[in-house]
Amino acid sequence: TVDGNDIRTLNVQHYREHFGVVSQEPILFGTTINNNIKYGRDSVTDEDIEKAAKEANAYDFIMEFPRKFNTSVGEKGAQMSGGQKQRIAIARALIRNPKILILDEATSALDTESESVVQAALEKASKGRTTIVIAHRLSTILRADMIVILKDGMVVEKGTHAELMEKQGLYYSLAISQDIKKADEQMESMAYSTEKNTSSIPLCSVNSTKPDTDKSEDSIQYKETSLPEISLLKIFKLNKSEWPSVVLGTLASVLNGTVHPVFSIIFAKIVTMFENDGKASLKHDAEIYSMIFVILGIICFVSYFIQGLFYGRAGEILTMRLRHLAFKAMLYQDISWFDDKENSIGALTTILAIDIAQIQGATGSRVGVLTQNATNMGLSVIISFIYGWEMTLLILSIAPVLALTGMIETAAMTGFANKDKQELERAGKIATEAVENVRTIVSLTREKAFEQMYEETLQTQHRNALKKAQIIGICYAFSHAFVYFAYAAGFRFGTHLIKAGRMTPEGMFIVFTAIAYGAMAIGETLVLAPEYSRAKSGAAHLFALLEKKPTIDSYGQEGKKPDVCEGNIEFREVSFFYPCRPDVLILHDLSLSIEKGKTVAFVGSSGCGKSTSVQLLQRFYDPVKGQVLFDGVDAKELNVQWLRSQIAIVFQEPVLFNCSIAENIAYGDNSHVVPLNEIKEVANAANIHSFIEGLPEKYDTQVGLKGTQLSGGQKQRLAIARALLRKPKILLLDEATSALDNESEKVVQHALDKARKGRTCLMVAHRLSTVQNADLIVVLHNGKIKEQGTHQELLKNRDTYFKLVNAQSVQ
Template structure:
């Protein structure tokens, strides 16, 4: 929030400068025009007296120049738009013209019919452009023959994933060459090459569409049968078929509606459906449980046949059968060969294998011993499983509650949310007029700190409003000057009116400048305040709010960018505009009636036609804008999703797909704009022509009245000048009304957000705090469904008592509810039925900010911020403004990342990049662990916390996590069951219930589902 406020300050200062500059420029322009009129009038009178010019000639010149100057005045605001357009066009054109060394749109390049996929890295040196002083790869050379499976192994940050990125030509090496089929990689047509490469990365990205569409991104032409076959190969078909909409299920933004393992399997299906010549697997099974991993690994082994496969894996057991294993350290190849040859060397690979084998052998011995002991115990009837600590919780499946019951219960909650979005019943307004009044007052209340600026601005606007009527009077009097025969008197009046012109110029210079500054200051402060409050309101919403499609990242960013600034049109500047035009219109009509009520009434009779044309133009514009709004928002979603996930887009060669999707939305908006232009042009011609017809009628009637000596020529001309200007101002008022309408609509949406009462208020400090909180947790008969998937019950009568300081592990296949349990503990969601108790208190009664401050989490897909490493670690403890560097270093050492950080040129001040893109997966994971440890929490949640680590790092980090779990409650989710064998209690979950619980030894002795998970024999 603090960072956002800083950016808003910069935007506010820039906005004030821009508006004030434009206001001063316009004021100077008007001052010059009025002064030139005075000078021109004085000189014209001099020519009449001394050069025998006719009054008609001078007056004709005067009128044409006035018309031109008046047009120039109206054009000047458009110059602002033109300048802004030029600035924007420059930025856009610069991006378009920016030379790309790696152009995925290029049609040039080699396309081979006999492509087989031989790969050779030759003396590759590489540093990332953002960290050119850090060598990632150094003189790297290796080769992969077609049909071979080659594995890259080594510690996190050794350069393995960089090799995968170079193969996809995300970057080009600094020196050296990469060859495919003995052709340099940059000789190939890039899009064609990427279409022959299948990729499954460590952090799979899904797009905000259906499962079917996500798999189709691998190959557009695939049939439903081929989609299903690819899903079966990836072990995804069965879980997909359990979903209410099956393959048409929406996965949510970045796949948020699915578990990590489910996302990974869909990503694997997406890669397999492409049937690529080259298959790149960067930790492709890291997010899978043992059961799924074995099945998917078999599928990947089958998929690897007949194609070149490059595998990155920290689980060395998965690459034992690789044709070649390349061991990397600090960007170099240190060992190379197959499993047997590398084992015989006794080097780095041997050490890595030994570390894993020792643990595996120990586990197997323990399992055999435990199984034998369990068999003896069972045969001798020395244990009664029903009365032991070993529990099979089958009874929970007998509870008779159906999805429809939960849907009905949750449906009420969901409707409450919708009501909140529209405003509470007692806050709803019955009429639009009252709504606008209430919204306007609400805006003014937010703008209250700047009330003095608004008042001064309105006073300045009153003076500005007198200028046009005053100018009309002076202009009319100027014409009457020449009716006087006394040249001295005539000359005195000429000088007087010339000076009055200059005086008007000075007044407009002061009033316009003052007005622009006052409203710029008040308006920009309002925008900043609204953006800040809107952002804060977004942050306090419950997680379910972000699960909804209409609240995607793109849609919310668009609202923050556009709606908050649009509200200015209904704030102080609106009152200044009203004051200015009210004075101008009132004075113009009064002057008209004083001069000739007949002519004034005639002119006013044409006002309804002008107003009607303008009103219809406004209505048409508003209708089109409301229609276009959704398409603009959808376009914003496409942009954000595409740019955020550009690597995945490039992998799948879907740049054209997303470009076409974006272009399609823009084309709809374009066609709508063309229609609007046609309608607006017709209606504008009606309102514009009515002013000319009014002038013709005035001249006809006015001439008649002058001939009848009912009025003088001066009276007629006074009416013409004053009432014509009044008509223009009335029309201008209506033309600018859409800004007010848009401002009101934008304000309504902003206030709906500000007034929305979230089901779980992330900002709330209400509720109890537990002194000496121990960290005890208890799930008491919890049923839960995700609001966006109300047909699927995730947890069913879930019961679990976690004692203070206890180490609990949750295991089970992907999608069984493990991560959901973690999210309930974090109180991202609340149970639909049942309770979650913390130290015997319902978590819903606790101070949410305090409660979450007692919890730290390390998740499966760690997200880092675009800040320094130091700041990212410090984010773990937001109770203190400044975290001493010593504490940050200690946390980094405990998570085995300190040495890596120290080797970076900027050390702890190194920027992590957007979402931590400057770091490898293992490095991000360890920084996330350090961020969790620095909080010193009472409850530690570990959701696959070591999934992205290599064997060496995993061992060290696991030791750190074991130490971190001491004297605090910990809940661990792990697919690597070796990491949770020391847990005090292991809970085996299946379909949202705990089916077995006990210690590792007890569950192995039971020989049930856990035993089969350990051995990978679960069917």
């Protein structure tokens, strides 16, 4: 109940408008920071947005971007670091000015400096509103009016922090293990530190550095016009492996094309046959011609069947092959290629679903129809010239008009096909984003906004379609009308020729029927022109994709594949910027050596280059300057697949696939079919086995799209199990335990400690309790190493690390 009302009796939209939600894995939409915050509430001013950003401690890092609030966050917020995403999501929740604020692990993705400031901002924001906080880190809820401890879906304890500490129950044991008492004592004396001029840089921002110009529209137009011109021959070459089918289909088409000209001769003879007075000869002739018609019918039946079967088969095999090639080409592109907003999910799925289907419009059964019509027209003209060249020339003089209307129609269709493609890609992107992030949209009550965005995107395509309909209508009307004008002129001229004795009635009917069928064939060919133009447009996009060679070829066999990977890693004077944001250096001359079997932790504020270093190790990108070495060998000299097979990673936001738990874990090692006992073994090591066994379908339980059926901690443990299955030499942990509650974290931390033995391990962490036991702790700031050493050594330095530790009370 809310205010004494059962929530089922309240209007859903109105009810949800009073909520502000910040979830553990914040979802941002592929637009600007400004628009993302605006999704919180309609009709907000720029001042409101700035105020919300300041309250969420996001203002400073936003103002460092060249385009400030107009910076694009990328698809799913991929151009922002975890902490930056979280703060934008908090600003979005605060701008709603909600009566009820729900914080589901709202500060889990933040580094210590930011966390303390954001925590203060959230505490300020929660004044005067009902706030529900879900937390694993008890330091974030010390000042709550009531703390409720849940176990197995039931309330086991509730009260304030002080009351629960006195009870010495479940809360007390959690607090002790998190060293809250010490934090409690420090709470009064510790002032919240502000985020000191941290250069928070997004992973990659695709916008222009000029603040007032948005080149996105221009770049789309430019890309469209700069696509290569694809010839019909190049499209046909794609079908060359099906040549026997194509040859048989073509022969059948040629045969089909000869049927109509032959029919025109027989038809003219039948019409003139009725001039004969002899009834006996009339019956005899009728029987012969009727039999010829039957034979023509049988020929048609067989040849059309062969044409349809073999061309259809060749076309479908081609479509399947192209879809496979296109998907494969996408999978093996550079990661930087996906950073480009032209290659959004919507655009890429459009290539697979629509473009390739359209290519069939210029191949397959359509080629059969073209061959058939060309044969038909060619033979018709030859026969017509034999029986009456003067009349044939007259009728053919109208043919250029038909050809011209066909050309206009094709040109118009090609132009519209390209424009439609752009609009449909944008619409597809909006639809995909909306369906994938439906929970966020519903909680923000922004269904209407997405509905309108989708409708507006379709409007342009709708207007194009209306223009297209007018052009096609005029061309269609012209071509059909002129056929009848040709009849009128032909009959009048034919009568004159018969009178003058330069032509027989039979000749006139042959010419007329042959040319009429020829004209119909031209008409049919013109109808196919739009499909051909769409096929050319689709083929241009496909070939652009297939011919795009990645700089880091993860499919190639070249490169060294050493027999043994020791696990020694070295960053040698590495400098790096993201290809789509060359004006901002993320790493500056980073040099670091990691010995095999050692555990190294990277700590520092959001956007300092921690996750970037992990991506360079996996060779998602190559350094702009310097080298990343594995066992003394430059990563560029190693085979990419071999290199990645030696590495396992557990991300901050784990990605699961829409299949069963067992299949998700088995994805860790695709070199063989993984037996269930091996899956159970790693699940046990990641502390998820007992939870899975408690499910009705156990390991066959479906995790849902992106793992939505599981909680954050459960997803994280599945991802850890998947990583352990690889038996990697190098283990990368990017905030691997940030989503876990205290109990699980201890067990998983223990499992990870076990898993790290004998392996080189690189950890990225905000929570310093997870890195105390590391052999080396590296503090990064603005892409440079500020200090490095063990936990104890760094504490003695009393520098950045010492301050971070103090803020987290980890000593």
